[in-house]
Amino acid sequence: MKKNLYYIEIEKSREIIANANKIALIPHFGPDGDAMGACLALNNLFEKIGKQSVVVTPNDYPDNLKWLPGNGRVVISTDDKQKAADVINTCDLVFILDHNALRRSGDLEDVLQELDAKFILIDHHLNPELDADVTISRPFKxxxxxxxxxxxxxxxxxxxxxxxxxxxxxxxxxxxTGNLCHNSSNAATYHIIAELMDRGMDKELVHEELYNNFNLSRIELMGYIFNNKMELIEDGKVAIISLTNEEKKKYNYNDGDIEGFANIPLSISTVKICVLFTEKDNLVKMSFRSKKGYPVNFLAAEHFNGGGHENASGGRTYKKLSGAIKHLKDKITNYI
Ligand SMILES: [Mn+2]
Incomplete structure (x- = not known):
């Protein structure tokens, strides 16, 4: 019987892992729950089976992910760049997780480019760019x-x-999946969750740690944004929200504080697409969120140097915030 490609990749992975002495697990820049969950799950597994392994992140990540099992051993490159490079340089196997291009590995890109090691990529974003030894790419997951x-x-x-x-x-x-709201209409996902509960995963504890763990300033910022900074255009189909560097300072902004904000306007019945603009240093970052039937990944790719999933994408521009918002207003008509 002809084996399918996935199983060839799995067999290769088995062999590569068996031969590896030390494994590095790398999430994307600005690690989120999926990236950190994937890195720490594999790190915990490798430690359990007697392999040396380490999670190295390009930069820091939100506090509500820092309770995840194994978090204490994570090396953050922006805290100690030399240490991160030294650790990676002792590894002979690298997992690239939840991203598929080294340019999304932040400052670790150069170290990884130079490294003589095997690479295994596991990711669900479209169009992998990295030529890894093993590529497992499943955008529908x-x-x-x-x-x-x-x-x-x-x-x-x-x-x-x-x-x-x-x-x-x-x-x-x-x-x-935004609490199993989007990208999660596949029964397999729920069979997996049931299995995870059988293994002792405490669903209520996870939700408590992830979602009831923020500081007051985040809620005040949320109130401010939705009261003062939300604009509905295109007959209420498109919501625009934004956050400036000045406002970040005023509300003691920490990375991750606006996580989830871009989804909130979608709870308005008329809104199909929401775009969140955030000033970050000298650029403007965008988060695109949408309801089913309104893909935003093309909009992000064609006009904002980005891309991603059908209903959740990102982008960036070096335009000023007002220019970026105007650009969106000019282009959005073709996408709704
Ligand atoms: Mn992901």
């Missing part, structure tokens, strides 16, 4: 964490999935 669950099972370590690993995997699934 809810999350990289769901893929990591399958991967662990398929390489033969399914019985090693314990409470800690299950907790990391579930955290990625639930954050990447």
């Amino acid at each position: 809810s999350s990289t964490c769901e893929m990591v669950y399958d991967f662990i099972n398929d390489i033969g370590y399914g019985d090693k999935i314990d409470k800690d690993i299950a907790t990391c995997i579930y955290s990625g699934i639930v954050t990447d």
Whole structure:
């Protein structure tokens, strides 16, 4: 019988992992719940099976992810660039998780480019750019964490999935789907969640840690933004919200504080697309969110140097905030 491509990649992975002495797990720049969940799930697995492994992040990530099992051993490159480089340079296997191009690995890009090691890529974004030894790319999956669950099972370590690993995997699934709102209409996802609960994952604890763990200033910022900064255009079909550097300062903004804000306007019945503009240093970052039937990944790719998923994409521009918003207003008509 002809084996399908996925199983060839799985067999290769098995061999590469067996031969690896030290493994680095790399999330994308600005790690989110899915990226950190995937890295920590695999890190916990590798430690459990007696492999040396380490998670190295390009930069810091939100506090509500810092309770994840194994977080204490994460190396953050922006805290200690030399240490991050030294650690990666001792590894002979690298997992690129929840992204598919080294340019999304932030400052770690140069170190990774130069590294003589095997690369395994597991990701659910479109069009992988990295030429890895193993590429597992499944854009139709809810999350990289769901893929990591399958991967662990398929390489033969399914019985090693314990409470800690299950907790990391579930955290990625639930954050990447907006609490199972989008990209999650596949029964397989729920079979996996049931299995994770059987392994001891405490769903209520995960939700408590992820969502009831913010500081007051985030809620004040949320109130300010939706009261003062939200604009509805195109007969209420498109919501625009924005945040300036000055406003960030005023509300003691920390990375991750606006996580989830772009989804909120979608709860208005007329709104099909929401775009959040955030000033960041000298550029403007955009988060695009939409309802089913209103893909935003093309809009992000064609006009804002970005891309992503059909209903959740990102982009960036060096235009000023007002110019970026005007650009969106000029282009959006073709996408609704
Ligand atoms: Mn993801």
